[in-house]
Amino acid sequence: MSDALTRPTIDDIARASGVSKGTVSRVINGHSTVAERTRVRVQEVIARLDYTPDPAARNLSWRTGQTLGLSLDRDDPMLSPYQVLFRRALEAHTAPLGVQLLDLRADLTRLARLPSAVLVMHAVEGDPRLSFLQQQGVPAVLIGHHPESFWVAPDDEGGAHLATLQLLEAGHRHLAYLGVGPSQVAHDRQRGFERAARTVGASTQLLAADFTVLSGYRAVRRAWEAGVRFTGLFAQSDESAIGAVAALEDLGLNIPGDVSVVGFDGLPELPLPYSLTTVSQDIPRIASTALTLVGEAISGQRPRGEFIPVQLISGATVASAPGGSP
Template structure:
């Protein structure tokens, strides 16, 4: 039974309310609204019936009424974040697809010298969250709707469960008998790297392994940086039987360094990456993150912002994919 007050045509009904009424996710409602495949017929009917009961105004009409034109969504990359990397290019591809499927225009927005977007659009997706990110207060002061790929208090955000990914990767290596586990990371003011490292530390501590600071290496979030760091560490006498790299790119660089040093992966050293990027390492044991779902959720959250829905966030689960770069410690 629908609350009669919610049928008031003057009351703005959001995609969240439709999802709750139908007993489905906001992503499912979005697919039904945009006539995208992947929704069973009986589920689609539930969504349509919920929309009818709530007198839901589809977002395209709502946007046109509130903005007076087709809205433009911008993507802005935070200062210090690399753009020309496989992960970002894949995220950009998925985001563009979802933005355009939902009837928005799309633009990339360069970052200026003070770490702020050089221009503004009707709504923004902020990529590359970091500590003291100036973009958040800048957009809040101007009442510009935005979604953060990362996290921050009091704003809409979406992110993969980086902490759990670090936990899963390190637990996997510990179950295989490894205790001297190197961690390749990037700058710790980057939320993703910080959370993955925190998961790594938790897994070590719960297994009674004391974290050693020399096992944390700066791989510069690149294959070359990881190659140099691993080679320098090994040639300097640092012994380890496994590596957890905070990205697939760094994992590939680490493997190249180990092989150039005459070591076998995984017989001498096991390696785990993070991302599960296509064509990067088909045989790589890694943490899979659903990049398409992250992009889709970012668009859903921004649509909710246009509709005036309550602020919320979403953490996207990750999954360990065990392949051929890890084995039991010899």
């Protein structure tokens, strides 16, 4: 018998819906041998009592636990804060399900045991990881826009467009994009930047950088010292934005008085004395969507993808352009 203090068990569900444990179990696991009427009735009870199967009990029956692999694109330990947050968000969902998160090296061949499914970050065209997983029959979900697969991605181009508009609306006409690089993400964000800048004919400078603080710092400092000028900067990541801000400060410039800066990612608690204007990604939602897709992939449904909307967060690093008319 279940009281208010203990979670309901499969027996509670069985009793409440007038069927046996076995039938409830079949409903839970989607076995086809259940009559439609009873299936619906049982599922209503499950929803009403807010029942979730005990992972320990399932693992015991199954004689093995479920695992979800997480395949990053690089092996180095300098995990970005974004990746750390993403992993945390995932874990928040998988832990209650008893699903173990596995950090996979970029090279997936010869794994001790294959995971039940894999989340592949930043897959590229013809990525060897994808063909390997397909060949092994392991369901995969990609983080990042990709055709013919299950995928989730933030709206990179839209977000970049949004960020750039913010600078344009503040009257800036001399813009710079920090983050030119080979990755898909860098591409999409650059495209959004250029599309926005083009609409009003603003001048654009393109600075090469990856996602790291140091790379942002060096690119901005070097460019500025070489005579490159701009009053509005859009950085492809919050980290490189931090580097940019530091570089500009070291050059004696005032933020946002002399240069306005917008970042991307929406990381909380940055090491900055003031708040960064940025495009916030809904990391928890990306993670939970990824898990939904994992479920669909496992049950063999048709591949689909989803863009997760982003949101502009106004901080203290954007001000009106010097002498500009907003």
